[in-house]
Amino acid sequence: MYIVLVYDVGVERLEKILKTCRRYLTWIQNSVFEGELTEANFIKLKHQLSKLIDEERDSVTFYIFRTTAYMRKETLGTVKGEIVRTI
Amino acid sequence: MYIVLVYDVGVERLEKILKTCRRYLTWIQNSVFEGELTEANFIKLKHQLSKLIDEERDSVTFYIFRTTAYMRKETLGTVKGEIVRTI
Numbered sequence: 001m002y003i004v005l006v007y008d009v010g011v012e013r014l015e016k017i018l019k020t021c022r023r024y025l026t027w028i029q030n031s032v033f034e035g036e037l038t039e040a041n042f043i044k045l046k047h048q049l050s051k052l053i054d055e056e057r058d059s060v061t062f063y064i065f066r067t068t069a070y071m072r073k074e075t076l077g078t079v080k081g082e083i084v085r086t087i
Numbered sequence: 088m089y090i091v092l093v094y095d096v097g098v099e100r101l102e103k104i105l106k107t108c109r110r111y112l113t114w115i116q117n118s119v120f121e122g123e124l125t126e127a128n129f130i131k132l133k134h135q136l137s138k139l140i141d142e143e144r145d146s147v148t149f150y151i152f153r154t155t156a157y158m159r160k161e162t163l164g165t166v167k168g169e170i171v172r173t174i
Contacts, residue, residue, distance in 0.1 A: 004150060006093060008117035008167060029146045030095035031118035046163060053164045059116045063091060063150070064159040071158075072151040076133060077140045080095060 001042060002065040005033040009058035017060075020048050028081035088129060089152040092120040096145035104147075107135050115168035 005025055009017050018027075024045045025033035037045065042064075049060055065071060092112055096104050105114075111132045112120035124132065129151075136147055152158060 004091070006116065006119045008119075009164075029093065029148060032093045032095075032148070046161075050163050055164050058164040059167050060163040061116060061119070062161045062163075064161065065157060067157070069157075070152060070154070074133075074149045074151065076137050076147040076149075077096075077142050077145040080146050 001037055001039060002068050002071075003033075003035060003037050003042060004063040004065075005060065006031055006063075007033075007058070007060045009053060009060070013052060013054065013058065016052050017049065017058075020045070020052060026081060030080075032081075034081075088124055088126060089155050089158075090120075090122060090124050090129065091150040091152075092147065093118055093150075094120075094145070094147045096140060096147070100139060100141065100145065103139050104136065104145075107132070107139060113168060117167075119168075121168075 003025060005021060007017060007021070008031065021027070021033045024037060024041055025035035028034050042062075046062075053060060090112060092108060094104060094108070095118065108114070108120045111124060111128055112122035115121050129149075133149075140147060
């Protein structure tokens, strides 16, 4: 499955959350990661993040696709992260 | 078409960029907007944003879908913006 992850979290929890995201996905720009994940790793990632976030203040949203065949990506300005091969 | 917009822009340009995004899309959380747009409005939005951003420092990425039928969305923690009906 292909995941686009966007986070909006308190700065005091940011470092650990970024470290966890980087273990599974590719950093794209501030607040955004992307990547191909197995179902098992997606469950692991969610489990790990749910232990790090403050449920009442933080937000981590996943956009989940079985394939990238139905999605297109465009960037204005500078491309900050790696360009992902499959999009 | 359905658009997920993620921005990573300098704070000095943020206000105008947010105002433009809000005119077309729904704020979801820090750095993220979403919504259904016509092709014509998508072109307008890109044109307006390209005049506001600093091409060398800012980044606005669009994930573009013809339909939301092939995407799923999950949120950990708090849902900050409006929940979009079509997802």
